[in-house]
Amino acid sequence: MNLSKEELQFLFDLIFKKSAIVLNERKDYLIYNRLTPLLKLNNISTLSDLTDELKRDNQDLASQVVDALTTNETLFFRDLRPFDMLKDHIIPSILENNIKTKNINIWSSACSTGQEPYSIKMMLLENFPQLSDWKINIFATDISDIVLDQAREGVYSQAEVNRGLPIKMLVKYFENKDGKWFVKDLLKENINFKNLNFVDKWPEIPPMDIILVRNVLIYFNRERKQDILKRLCNQLSNNGKIILGSSETIIGLDIPLECEIFEKSCFYKLKEDFSK
Structure with missing residues (x-):
């Protein structure tokens, strides 16, 4: 189930507030790819439900979201x-x-x-x-x-x-x-x-x-x-x-x-x- 524009913007704003990282609709695939695994982990049905839970100021869940979206590619002796x-x-x-x-x-x-x-x-x-x-x-x-x-x-x-x-x-x-x-x-x-x-x-x-x-x-x-x-x-x-x-x-x-x-x-x- 796709998120609404308002829900996506809420998540973009949350990430910016917590980490100053700028995401936008061109990178909405990161939202779907990286946050979907959190649903099962937290017994949440949909990404919309996850967004609703974040709006209730669930700080533990917010930390998981930031972790998921700020973990990037790395390897030994990169470049x-x-x-x-x-x-x-x-x-x-x-x-x-x-x-x-x-x-x-x-x-x-x-x-x-x-x-x-x-x-x-x-x-x-x-x-x-x-x-x-x-x-x-x-x-x-x-x-x-x-x-x-x-x-x-x-x-x-x-x-x-x-x-x-x-x-x-x-x-x-x-x-x-x-x-x-x-x-x-x-x-x-x-x-x-x-x-x-x-x-x-x-x-x-x-x-x-x-x-x-x-x-x-x-x-x-x-x-x-x-x-x-x-x-x-x-x-x-x-x-x-x-x-x-x-x-x-x-x-x-x-x-x-x-x-x-x-x-x-x-x-x-x-x-x-x-x-x-």
Whole structure:
């Protein structure tokens, strides 16, 4: 049974209010595909009935709806170029800048089920043995508690590890039990998973040397993108870098960042005249 225009608009407005993600009629398939499984889970007959229940301010159901509509595609070492850029340029630069403190802070935002932060940690372990006496802090956040639970557990199916994870790293950093792959403790160390909604008040976050906010901003309107990026600028260390998704840009936004090209990839750094 199709939803009325009014019911669809109610759901679009709810998602925007809870997450600032913009949905419209061109993406109504997401409503049907992702919310239908919630009907059986909550003993609800139709999507119209689900909408009525949300109108009664059912906060638990609202959280499930937001989770369903904000969980996005992820895989290990997604888009290899940013990881090559980290390995060949950004991390070496941070090693030089932070040699006195021997501390590096990395934020993987919208980390979903954890593939990105675990990929970052594997890249560091494989390529930078000199970090053995450094303090590595990887701050991994997402709006969905459901995906964060899986990320913390670090348990993946064969299909999930087949997507982007080299076999050498799989056998080195994961353990197979009953057909599932479990992240070893070495890989979990110093990765802190937290719930964070970009539109809410953020928890205390130390200055970040690297912030990855990839394939996230495409879901927000211009004003929200600008607000989020300005807040991220305030979280950067003086020499910090921001990495966006390959299809994302800051063109047309009034923010104190400038692009630096490395080979065929781009990262962003604070403009010299920026003052926090």
